[in-house]
Amino acid sequence: MKALSKKRRHPLAAVALLLFGLLITGSLYTAAGSISEAKAADTTTASQSDVDEGGKLFVANCATCHGMNAEGTNSGPSLIGVGAASVDFQVGTGRMPMQMQGPQAQAKPVQFTDEQISQLAAFVASLGAGPAIPDEESLDTTKGDAAHGGTVFRVNCAMCHNAAAAGGALTRGKFAPTLAGVSEKHIYEAMVTGPQNMPVFNDSNITPDEKRDVVTFLKTIEANGSAGGVALGSLGPVAEGLFVWTAGLGIIIAFTIWLTSRPS
Amino acid sequence: MATTNEYTPSTATGRLANFVDTRVGASTIVKEFGRKIFPDHWSFMFGEVALYTFVLLLLSGTFLTFFFDPSMAHVVYEGSYVPLKGIGMSTAMASTLDISFDVRGGLFMRQVHHWSALLFVASLSVHMLRVFFTGAFRRPRELNWVVGGVLLIMGLAAGFTGYSLPDDLLSGNGLRIIDGVMKALPVVGTYLSMFFFGGEFPGEHVIPRLYSLHIMIVPAVIILLLVIHLFMVVTHKHTQYPGPGRTNDNVVGFPVGPVYAAKAGGFFFIVFGIVAFISGIFQINPVWNYGPYDPSPVSAGTQPDWYIGFVDGALRLMPGVLGDFSFVWNIPFPWGDNSLVLSVLLPALVPAGALFTVMFAWPWIERWVTKDNREHHLLDRPRNAPFRTAMGAAGVVFYCVMWAAASSDLIATHFHVALNDVTYWLRALFFVGPLVAFWLTRRICLSLQRKDREIVLHGREAGIIQMSPEGGFSEKHEEVDVYKRYLLTNFNDNQYIPAQPDAAGHISRKEKRRAKISKFFFEDRVAPVTPSELAAAKAAHGHHEVEGEKQDSIEK
Secondary structure (H helix, E strand, O other): OHHHHHHHHOOOHHHHHHHHHHHHHHHHHHHHHHHHOOOOHHHOOOOHHHHHHHHHHHHHHOHHHHOOOOOOOOOOOOOOOOHHHHHHHHHHOOOOOOOOOOOOOOOOOOOOOHHHHHHHHHHHHHHOOOOOOOOHHHHOHHHOOHHHHHHHHHHHOHHHHOOOOOOEEOHHHOEEOOOOOOOHHHHHHHHHHOOOOOOOOOOOOOOHHHHHHHHHHHHHHHHHOOOOOEOHHHOOHHHHHHHHHHHHHHHHHHHHHHHHHOOO | OOOOOOOOOOOHHHHHHHHHHHHHOHHHHHHHHHOOEEOOOHHHHHHHHHHHHHHHHHHHHHHHHOOOOOOOOEEEOOOOOHHHOOOEEEHHHHHHHHHHHOOOOHHHHHHHHHHHHHHHHHHHHHHHHHHHHOOOOOOOOHHHHHHHHHHHHHHHHHHHHHHHOOOEHHHHHHHHHHHHHHHHOOOOHHHHHHHHHOOOOOOOOHHHHHHHHHHHHHHHHHHHHHHHHHHHHHHHOOOEOOEOOEOOOOOOOEEHHHHHHHHHHHHHHHHHHHHHHHHHHEOOOOHHHHOEOOOOOOOOOOOOOHHHHHHHHHHHHOOOEEOOEEOEEEEEEOOEEEEEEHHHHHHHHHHHHHHHHHHHHHHHHHHHHHOOOOOOOEOOOHHHOHHHHHHHHHHHHHHHHHHHHOOHHHHHHHOOOOHHHHHHHHHHHHHHHHHHHHHHHHHHHHHHHHHHHHHHHHOEEEEEEEEOOOOOEEEEEEOOOHHHHHHHHOOOOOOOOOOOOOOOOOOOHHHHHHHHHHHHHHOOOOOOOOHHHHHHHHHHHHOOOOOOOOOOOEEO
């Protein structure tokens, strides 16, 4: 220890300290980052022929905006490293190919067959590591905890998607869509890839188990329906107020007119 | 009661009735009240709807108190709603879920309570609009107008305190806004908030406190005001719409006993039925969707119930900064800076304050401008008071713009427009809307009055084209019958009154101001048809009179 303290005024001491600090920070970051590291390589089952077919589909349908090598252009972002999950979500919900430029891509009827979508996904996944399409296990709602998923949902998702997952408005024409009728796989993929204006919820932010809980929660409330009767769009007090002022008062007024129009 | 010729009933029922009557004098009350005359018109029944929904609120609310536990103690929910099982929440929220899922008929009663609350405030509002637009608040009913206004405010208070009770995410967000508004008050804000919440928000005291207000103080005040309100209605007698035989000194209609007792009694059950039907079919305030309150999450689509919406809307419309100008002012004091958060204080307090101030003061404003201090028991048709109708329409638009702003996010998603644009448009409408509404409504009223004049003087176009022997074409005009003419020609005609000198011959500044407003209100006016005008018009048409003249003679 004494030898070390003697050298503390050595000209290279500051450099050594800096290097040491960087080494520590770097290793800590690597350790922490590896949790949320993309796991594309180990789950890929695509064959080379799928990748080739996907490449052809890509050039024919996507390259106009995303560039011939998916490097991105002014009209569309680079797809290198977005992963198979991203393709499966965007193309599988009909958002891509995009109908028109706008605040955000809107869902529309799906343009490709499931096989074509998986080929496209395989091609994009081959360009760089990215989130893979989730497996059956992580989508199995029988293994999820709906109550815990509800808590995770309210803390992370409800501010845009509404507590009842009915959707909500964002700035300048962007919006968070309703989650009713969205498949388990697509909900999961949206969380890991963060499509449109949605943030990415990586595995250190919401663990895969918690993601499954969220999916379970959404599927549970969807299956439960509304306990109290017609849900009026699950839009909360606005829909209720509108209803009472139109239908409620309308019926009341009809009765008042009837009551006062009869000769007694 | 020592008189010898006392009435002795012969039947058992008669004896019982006589026993009660000789002790409480019920027959005098029934005789007085039972012969009270009420005029018949559908627009007179909204006050009744408010009364009946209030009764419904008392009944369903009592049921809910049997099962609701207004405590903020922490429990783990173990009831039958699976998506919340094992989640920590307050006892208030857990007991609300129990009422919804584990108490027989509980969810229905909750929905009855909530739907009748919405209908209660809605019918109160429509009732006040009817009173305003027909001029029923004029002497001698000014004080009753004020009592009604306070009832409306108490209705809002009852609604808001009740809305917050389940301690769910939605109502917790609402309380957080109240907390924010309190804290925006300079100097005392933080203390006030700490006082109200019993410590730092949300604390563990606010739900029991709101509960005491909601089930005791507020309903008690409402009942008290209600009694005063109805007592004054009986004292003043009911107003009536103008018509033949209806004067300022009579009331034309039907007596309470038996007609109105039956009608009103029946109407109570109709209202009850409508609310029960709605509550059975349509879901309201599904707290299980929102989950327990936690200060961290804020759900999209968070709004208050409709009657608080206008304040929420004003908050949404208010910008935090305007270019480089910030609405947060830091005022240096010896003990440090005190922030004056105008971006919260202005929208939360000013529009609602202005609306209620003008509402309460309006009877006196109108009396001052028109110098009309007479008693009015005959109502105005809204078109015959263009200034008032226009002012009312401006107020309604002002309110509705803020109201719409409370649902700006839903307007954006459902009409596929940008949220920012909705806000910009509503901000513009906030200032321009009332002015346009005032101008437009006054023009419409004046046009309708002109049309009325035209109908009186020239009759209705019969749609029958006649060819004269000379070959000319003309349309037959049908003269209105005398009943209709009475309605069209007899109305309270307010005119511009120039500034009047006082006893000393001096015209005060206040009087000049009054004259200015009077000129603004009454400069454009359509005078009612005078008998001489009518005679002149008849004479002009007279020589074409069809033979065999009758009451409803047909004129060319």
